[in-house]
Amino acid sequence: MNITTILLVVAAVYCIFRLISMQKDARINKKILRILGAFGDKQAFEEALNQEFSPENTPEYTARLQALRVWGGAYHDDEDMFREGLANMDVSVLLTGDPQRSAVGLNESTFFWLLLFAPNNLYSKNRMDQLSEIYEKMEPYRDQLEHEMVWQLALANKAYYEKSGDLGRAFYERVMEGDYADLHYTKDLIGIYKHIITAMQCRIWLDEGDTEKYDESVGVLDEFRKAPLGKRWLEELGMKAEEEPADEETGEAEEETAETEEETAEEEQGE
Numbered sequence: 001m002n003i004t005t006i007l008l009v010v011a012a013v014y015c016i017f018r019l020i021s022m023q024k025d026a027r028i029n030k031k032i033l034r035i036l037g038a039f040g041d042k043q044a045f046e047e048a049l050n051q052e053f054s055p056e057n058t059p060e061y062t063a064r065l066q067a068l069r070v071w072g073g074a075y076h077d078d079e080d081m082f083r084e085g086l087a088n089m090d091v092s093v094l095l096t097g098d099p100q101r102s103a104v105g106l107n108e109s110t111f112f113w114l115l116l117f118a119p120n121n122l123y124s125k126n127r128m129d130q131l132s133e134i135y136e137k138m139e140p141y142r143d144q145l146e147h148e149m150v151w152q153l154a155l156a157n158k159a160y161y162e163k164s165g166d167l168g169r170a171f172y173e174r175v176m177e178g179d180y181a182d183l184h185y186t187k188d189l190i191g192i193y194k195h196i197i198t199a200m201q202c203r204i205w206l207d208e209g210d211t212e213k214y215d216e217s218v219g220v221l222d223e224f225r226k227a228p229l230g231k232r233w234l235e236e237l238g239m240k241a242e243e244e245p246a247d248e249e250t251g252e253a254e255e256e257t258a259e260t261e262e263e264t265a266e267e268e269q270g271e
Contacts, residue, residue, distance in 0.1 A: 028061055031052060032068075035048045035049050035052065036068075039075070042076040045072055045076070049068060049069060053065060059090060059093040060093045063090050063091065064094070066085045066089035067111075068085070068113060069081055069084060070082055070085035070089065071085075071118040071121075073085055074119075074121045074122050082130055083130075086134065089137070091138065095107075095141065103141075103145055103184070104145070104148050104150060104151075108150060108186050108189065112189075114138075115154035116153065116154060119154065119157060120157065121236055123236070124238075131158075135154075147183055147184055148183065148184050149180065149183040149184060149190075152183060153196065153197065155168075155171070156170075156172060156197075160200055160203070160204065167204055168200060169201075169204065172197045172200055173201075175194065176201075195220065195223070195224040198224070199224060199233055199237060199239070201213075202217050205217075221234065222241075
């Protein structure tokens with residue numbers, strides 16, 4: 001067998017392996033989407049989530065389920081659910097460990113739940129002790145996450161939540177100026193990152209009475225608010241649309257999470 005034939009055989013084997021892997025990822029993404037579809041109803045969410053735990057699961061899939069449990073516990077005000085998920089989640093299996101690629105890699109959506117959605121929800125309820133527990137859980141992986149957009153945004157948001165340092169301003173401004181070439185992120189999600197950053201900047205400007213800067217970004221907030229994810233994020237920061245009653249319960253968690261998960265899943269399967 002000559003070298004050309006050997007290379008063709010190797011390429012064929014790789015393609016088959018990759019196809020099987022992509023099909024497996026698609027099945028898992030469908031399972032995740034089914035859980036997210038029940039997210040807004042606590043009982044339905046718990047039932048859908050618990051059905052997925054199995055000794056046959058990969059460690060990575062189990063970790064993703066635990067991350068959903070963390071976020072679900074935050075969203076549904078269930079401390080037992082929150083702490084169980086956090087204690088049992090093995091973060092290491094969600095990281096690739098390959099310095100040439102994103103450490104978050106194909107699990108970026110999972111880190112959205114854990115580092116962005118859950119903390120913002122906890123902040124809105126003044127559950128700062130639980131918010132801190134998430135960052136404590138992630139501390140051992142700080143070096144691996146250093147160049148991840150989702151981690152750096154989470155740290156900037158943490159500064160705002162805790163009213164420490166510059167409140168995250170430097171990072172927010174850096175990204176909005178386009179200075180983030182050193183950070184890893186799924187390209188299809190950069191719009192969501194920037195919308196979240198604009199929301200955080202607007203919250204700071206409102207806090208400080210800088211209505212001029214806030215007014216300049218109202219259009220971006222209105223665009224963000226059209227998506228259930230954005231509407232929920234802004235509500236949690238205390239920025240409801242003017243026409244919305246203060247006590248109105250708006251947005252559906254299952255819609256916002258499914259939108260983000262679908263975008264990420266499509267990107268993952270396209271790699």
